[in-house]
Amino acid sequence: MAQKIDFEALKTISPSEIKPLQVLDENGKVIDPNFFPDLSDEQIVELFKQMLWSRVLDERSTKLNRQGRLGFFAPTAGEEASQIASEFAMEKPDFLLPAYRDVPQLVLHGLPLEKAFLWSRGHVLGNEYPEDLAALPPQIIIGAQYVQAAGVALGFKKKGAKNVAYTYTGDGGTSQGDFYEGINFAGAYKAPAIFVVQNNGYAISVPRAVQTAAPTLAQKGLAAGIPGLQVDGMDALAVYLVMSEARKYSVAGNGPVLIETLTYRFGPHTLSGDDPHRYRTADEEAEWEKKDPLVRLRTYLDEKGLWSEEQEEAYIEEVNDQINEAMKKTEQAPKQKVSEYLQNVFVETPPTLEEQIAKFAAKEEA
Amino acid sequence: MAKTTMIKAITQALEDELKRDKNVLVFGEDVGRNGGVFRATDGLQDKVGEDQVFDTPLAESGIGGLAVGLALTGFRPVPEIQFFGFVFEVMDEIAAQIARTRFRLGGTRKMPVTIRAPFGGGVHTPELHSDSLEGLMAQTPGLKVVIPSDPYDAKGLLTAAIRSDDPVVFLEHMKLYRSFKQEVPDEAYTVALDKAAIKREGKDVTIISYGYMVHESLLAADELAKEGIEAEVVDLRTVSPLDEETILGSVKRTGRVVLVQEAQRQAGINSQVAALIAEKVILSLEAPIARVDAPDTPYPFSDAETIWLPNKQDIIEKVKETVNF
Numbered sequence: 001m002a003q004k005i006d007f008e009a010l011k012t013i014s015p016s017e018i019k020p021l022q023v024l025d026e027n028g029k030v031i032d033p034n035f036f037p038d039l040s041d042e043q044i045v046e047l048f049k050q051m052l053w054s055r056v057l058d059e060r061s062t063k064l065n066r067q068g069r070l071g072f073f074a075p076t077a078g079e080e081a082s083q084i085a086s087e088f089a090m091e092k093p094d095f096l097l098p099a100y101r102d103v104p105q106l107v108l109h110g111l112p113l114e115k116a117f118l119w120s121r122g123h124v125l126g127n128e129y130p131e132d133l134a135a136l137p138p139q140i141i142i143g144a145q146y147v148q149a150a151g152v153a154l155g156f157k158k159k160g161a162k163n164v165a166y167t168y169t170g171d172g173g174t175s176q177g178d179f180y181e182g183i184n185f186a187g188a189y190k191a192p193a194i195f196v197v198q199n200n201g202y203a204i205s206v207p208r209a210v211q212t213a214a215p216t217l218a219q220k221g222l223a224a225g226i227p228g229l230q231v232d233g234m235d236a237l238a239v240y241l242v243m244s245e246a247r248k249y250s251v252a253g254n255g256p257v258l259i260e261t262l263t264y265r266f267g268p269h270t271l272s273g274d275d276p277h278r279y280r281t282a283d284e285e286a287e288w289e290k291k292d293p294l295v296r297l298r299t300y301l302d303e304k305g306l307w308s309e310e311q312e313e314a315y316i317e318e319v320n321d322q323i324n325e326a327m328k329k330t331e332q333a334p335k336q337k338v339s340e341y342l343q344n345v346f347v348e349t350p351p352t353l354e355e356q357i358a359k360f361a362a363k364e365e366a
Numbered sequence: 367m368a369k370t371t372m373i374k375a376i377t378q379a380l381e382d383e384l385k386r387d388k389n390v391l392v393f394g395e396d397v398g399r400n401g402g403v404f405r406a407t408d409g410l411q412d413k414v415g416e417d418q419v420f421d422t423p424l425a426e427s428g429i430g431g432l433a434v435g436l437a438l439t440g441f442r443p444v445p446e447i448q449f450f451g452f453v454f455e456v457m458d459e460i461a462a463q464i465a466r467t468r469f470r471l472g473g474t475r476k477m478p479v480t481i482r483a484p485f486g487g488g489v490h491t492p493e494l495h496s497d498s499l500e501g502l503m504a505q506t507p508g509l510k511v512v513i514p515s516d517p518y519d520a521k522g523l524l525t526a527a528i529r530s531d532d533p534v535v536f537l538e539h540m541k542l543y544r545s546f547k548q549e550v551p552d553e554a555y556t557v558a559l560d561k562a563a564i565k566r567e568g569k570d571v572t573i574i575s576y577g578y579m580v581h582e583s584l585l586a587a588d589e590l591a592k593e594g595i596e597a598e599v600v601d602l603r604t605v606s607p608l609d610e611e612t613i614l615g616s617v618k619r620t621g622r623v624v625l626v627q628e629a630q631r632q633a634g635i636n637s638q639v640a641a642l643i644a645e646k647v648i649l650s651l652e653a654p655i656a657r658v659d660a661p662d663t664p665y666p667f668s669d670a671e672t673i674w675l676p677n678k679q680d681i682i683e684k685v686k687e688t689v690n691f
Binding site for chain 1: 422472473560
């Protein structure tokens with residue numbers, strides 16, 4: 001099938017022509033059948049289930065955090081189309097470089113859920129990654145994942161692998177130097193990377209307009225000479241379409257793509273004390289809630305008779321069971337040991353550390 | 367076996383490793399066609415191809431990120447930072463990313479990266495080319511920091527660094543690049559990354575140094591010998607982690623120690639070595655631990671290097687104070 005999106009043209013598009021691509025309107029109706037992704041009904045149901053899984057995970061994680069059973073947590077509700085539909089378009093050997101909010105993608109990419117919980121609690125076992133998991137743990141330094149993605153993508157290109165590196169940042173992250181360096185390096189090497197900017201309107205309390213005078217974030221691709229496009233980040237089918245087409249374009253050797261998803265986080269920045277009511281209005285929140293990505297896709301499936309309330313209830317129960325199971329494993333994790341920490345610093349441990357290892361090991365045994 | 371300069375010894379090590387292992391990648395600003403601003407990578411791109419030796423856009427942080435990503439996909443990156451004064455642009459990638467990748471992934475991934483960079487004074491460079499910033503690196507858990515002082519060590523240490531599965535910051539003193547030649551084996555060999563070297567034996571006082579200051583220390587030792595003071599000169603070679611055994615062994619034998627670095631007093635590595643000695647062999651000391659270093663100002667304007675940089679005379683004076691304490 002012909003490429004639905006002319007990526008080459010996007011390298012020279014005027015910023016004023018950048019418009020968010022949509023597949024479903026807010027009532028769940030298909031806007032233009034020519035821009036409908038190659039997904040079967042079963043696949044769309046599966047995509048919806050993964051988004052629902054993420055919403056339930058977000059709700060439960062918030063509660064578990066309030067109970068003190070989870071630590072650091074950056075809420076994801078509202079961003080399911082942006083996060084889950086983009087992950088849905090990727091393949092297992094594609095390399096994911098997530099930011100701190102992108103835990104759902106990591107779990108769907110293969111990270112066991114209990115490890116995601118252990119990461120939240122600050123336990124090394126959460127970061128011991130299975131051999132075949134093509135991903136890094138969530139990146140805390142905003143922008144670092146972008147320059148590293150350029151490197152992974154160049155590695156894939158040199159190895160002749162037909163895979164992409166894909167990475168995420170937020171709207172605030174586009175102001176970082178590493179954001180520009182990352183997209184520019186990938187462009188200069190024509191490396192297979194997909195850079196996603198999840199524009200949820202705020203970087204903690206700072207609105208998007210304070211980050212840059214540029215009318216879109218997608219147009220920042222022009223500075224690197226790479227295609228940049230905007231997509232309705234509350235529309236799962238549109239995000240999937242753009243990501244899967246970008247993946248094809250990039251894997252074919254055409255270089256990287258920058259994708260801006262227009263989205264919203266319903267919750268606070270993190271659960272570490274942020275209060276969005278200091279900087280957002282109730283009207284604005286209500287406006288975005290009408291665009292809830294789950295509602296839109298559920299309406300679409302409902303009308304095709306592909307999803308029912310009973311199915312939803314049963315599935316939510318299944319997810320809750322899965323979360324309970326993972327929490328049980330999380331809470332059974334052994335205590336961390338400084339002696340093991342010391343062993344993880346180097347492959348060839350120097351004598352100076354051997355001495356410290358012995359000291360802590362003796363304490364830990366006592 | 368042939369006499370060669372340090373810069374040529376470095377080129378040899380890079381060539382050997384590039385040919386030995388196709389996963390070794392050399393990249394940075396002007397390291398390809400141009401062969402590097404100091405010719406350290408001269409001719410390498412022609413010999414092994416653009417896939418293995420290539421130029422990058424002018425952005426140090428991007429170079430650091432490239433190294434991380436390439437290491438994650440199975441390569442052994444040997445990136446170059448054109449001058450180490452530019453390390454501030456890539457501090458996050460080196461100190462917060464490369465250094466802690468193995469640790470943060472609980473030992474399930476490795477970072478076999480060797481970051482090469484020139485530094486060091488005495489050659490009248492413009493601003494922020496000569497600064498000694500090894501102290502910043504040495505304070506970062508997860509990095510090995512290597513500073514050779516002669517061609518033989520440079521080749522062997524660089525070969526060991528590239529073959530190591532751990533990240534190594536390899537700092538090359540500009541004044542040593544072409545200042546003298548030394549016999550260096552033609553074939554590849556390694557010098558251990560965790561071993562200091564005794565470059566001159568002596569019984570009266572230990573001078574501990576690294577980089578160009580090793581040579582000032584050796585010159586000082588020659589003059590001191592004429593006055594009957596036999597100084598032992600220890601070349602740290604790897605400034606982090608320290609070879610405690612060699613350092614402490616020498617100090618225990620001589621009972622006196624002078625620490626010599628080109629960096630400012632508050633920077634460098636001297637204070638770390640001093641603390642180690644004070645902690646472990648204080649009862650062997652006949653005199654306080656003495657330090658030779660640069661004044662606590664930013665690196666000087668180039669015309670003032672001679673009045674600012676520590677030299678042989680400073681070392682001689684400090685040794686005499688220590689011996690006559």
